[in-house]
Structures are given as structure tokens and as C-alpha cells.
Amino acid sequence: YSVATDENGGVYVTGITTSFGVKQYGYGDLLLVKYDSAGRLLWKRTWGGTGSERGKAVVVDSDGTILIGGDTGSYKMADGAGLVILRYNSIGNLVQHWAWCDLDEAYLTAMTLDNSGNILLTADVWDHEESNDGVLLAKFGPDGAFLWSRCWDGADHEYGRAVAVDAAGDIYVVGNTQDYPHCNGVLLLKYDPNGALLWQRAWNGAGYYGGWALAFSEDGSMYIGGSAHSALGEWEEISGNVSAYAGSVVKPSGYTIAKPSGTVTYCSGIETTPAGVQGEGGLLVMKLEEPSF
Numbered sequence: 001y002s003v004a005t006d007e008n009g010g011v012y013v014t015g016i017t018t019s020f021g022v023k024q025y026g027y028g029d030l031l032l033v034k035y036d037s038a039g040r041l042l043w044k045r046t047w048g049g050t051g052s053e054r055g056k057a058v059v060v061d062s063d064g065t066i067l068i069g070g071d072t073g074s075y076k077m078a079d080g081a082g083l084v085i086l087r088y089n090s091i092g093n094l095v096q097h098w099a100w101c102d103l104d105e106a107y108l109t110a111m112t113l114d115n116s117g118n119i120l121l122t123a124d125v126w127d128h129e130e131s132n133d134g135v136l137l138a139k140f141g142p143d144g145a146f147l148w149s150r151c152w153d154g155a156d157h158e159y160g161r162a163v164a165v166d167a168a169g170d171i172y173v174v175g176n177t178q179d180y181p182h183c184n185g186v187l188l189l190k191y192d193p194n195g196a197l198l199w200q201r202a203w204n205g206a207g208y209y210g211g212w213a214l215a216f217s218e219d220g221s222m223y224i225g226g227s228a229h230s231a232l233g234e235w236e237e238i239s240g241n242v243s244a245y246a247g248s249v250v251k252p253s254g255y256t257i258a259k260p261s262g263t264v265t266y267c268s269g270i271e272t273t274p275a276g277v278q279g280e281g282g283l284l285v286m287k288l289e290e291p292s293f
Helices: none
Strands: 002-005 011-017 029-035 041-048 053-060 066-072 082-088 094-101 105-113 119-127 132-140 146-153 158-165 171-180 183-191 197-204 209-216 222-228 234-237 241-243 248-250 256-258 282-288
Touching (some): 002 053, 011 066, 029 066, 132 171, 158 183, 171 222
Parallel strands (some): 029 053, 158 209, 183 209
Antiparallel strands (some): 002 011, 029 041, 066 082, 146 241, 171 183, 183 197, 209 222, 222 282
16 A cells, blocks of 8 residues: 655565464555665564454555554444554564544544654544545644644535645645545645645536645745646635534553564566556646745
């Protein structure tokens, strides 16, 4: 699901495995694998309980600590899934872990760190009473302490897909919204460091659009990657409901940590240059400067 690198060239991959860990329950465990810069396997770990766990995002902080964000079916308050964050040191020892859950279902989609080491994650939240999806943004301190959370939802289905922080510490979430009658739009939300919503925008045209990735360059420009039916569209201001999401932080118990004995293989394939037409739909890449809004 996710890959990250450290300053020494180490490569970390997280996802799910059904080959190792607590496989007797029939579910998958969260998987973390580390390679060196030459692709040699250094170590691997699994983490899980009696339910299904998936690693969905991995980031490495300035001191080499590895943070994994994912879904947990073992540590939750109701049917569905909660969110889990794991902290490993550079040699693969589990240092800290905590689950964050509520009565609704939550599925993590992205995670990042701000300049102070605070953890920011976005997730899809399913409201059983309202039967719609919301975009969750949650902030935790470097020590794992819960700071705040916000859930944004419109009239239909919304999905958060990426989160990023600018130089000023403001937080951006990009994703998809289905609030338009005949199309999906790229959803873009901006919050201040304390969780106040600053603005909300959607980019859409005649077709289906979605935001999947978000990053800032050194000059402060914002880049969005996604999919689009065509290159034609425009930004517009939208409205949605923002509410605090009162989740509970719990420390998992009854989990299992394993060092799986997997096999490394080297793939072979044929490199080709794909043929495509720019401007007729498919891959979407956008460069934005906020004053253009």
C-alpha cells in the first residue's frame, strides 16, 4: 500500500500479508519490510490480532523512526474497522502502538508528519445512521497523544485520499466528492494547524474526476495527481459540514508480533513506452498556487 525512504537510502514497504502472522484466524496481518538502497532485504515484521490488519501508510521522521498507519479489525468499538498507528525504530523493534476508534467505521488512506513531528492522517469514515461517507482528518502529537479530529461531509459520498502540510503548517486534504448530480469532483480542503477549516473547493467538469496524491514543492506550489475524464474543468467553492470526531485511544492487547521468513525474488519484465494522448482524459496532474482561488 505504501513506500517510504530514509536519509540513508533505506526503503520501507507496508501492506498486508496472509502468509505469516496470526493466519490461523483467516485474516491478514499488517506487514512492514525494510530494504537497503541496493534492494537487499534487511528485516521484516508483521503485527496483528484476531481480526484483519492492513498497513496503509508509512513515513520516516528525522531521527529514523518509522511510523505505520493502517486499519485494524481487532481493536475497535463496533463492526467495521478502527485506525492503528505503530512506531518502530530503525532496526525493526516495536516502540509504541495505539489504536483509535469510534462507533462508526474508519479506514485510513494517508498519513504525513508536520515540521514539529505531529502525526496527521486522513481516513474514510462511514456513518451508519446517515448512510454516507465523510473525510476524516486527525492530528496526534509526536508522543501519540490525541490532539483533535475533524470530519467533513457533504450531501453524498466523500473520500480523502492524501494529506500534506505546507511551510506555514496549514493542512491540506485531497480526495473525491460525489455531491454533483452528473459527475465526481476533485475535493480539496484546507485547515489551519488547530483544525479550523479555512476553505473548501471542488474541481469538476463534465465527467468523473478524482484526487489521489498531493505534494508541495520548495517554492510552495501545490501539485495534485489524480484521474480525470477530460482536461476541462474549473474550481468552485463548495459547502460541507465539519464536526469533531470523538474517537477513543486504546492500547492494543493480545496482538502478535512476528518475524516472517519470506523469500526475496527478482522480477523480470519488458519495459515499454506507453502511447497516450494528452488532454483527452486519464491521468490528471495539476499545479496550483493558492491565490488562483
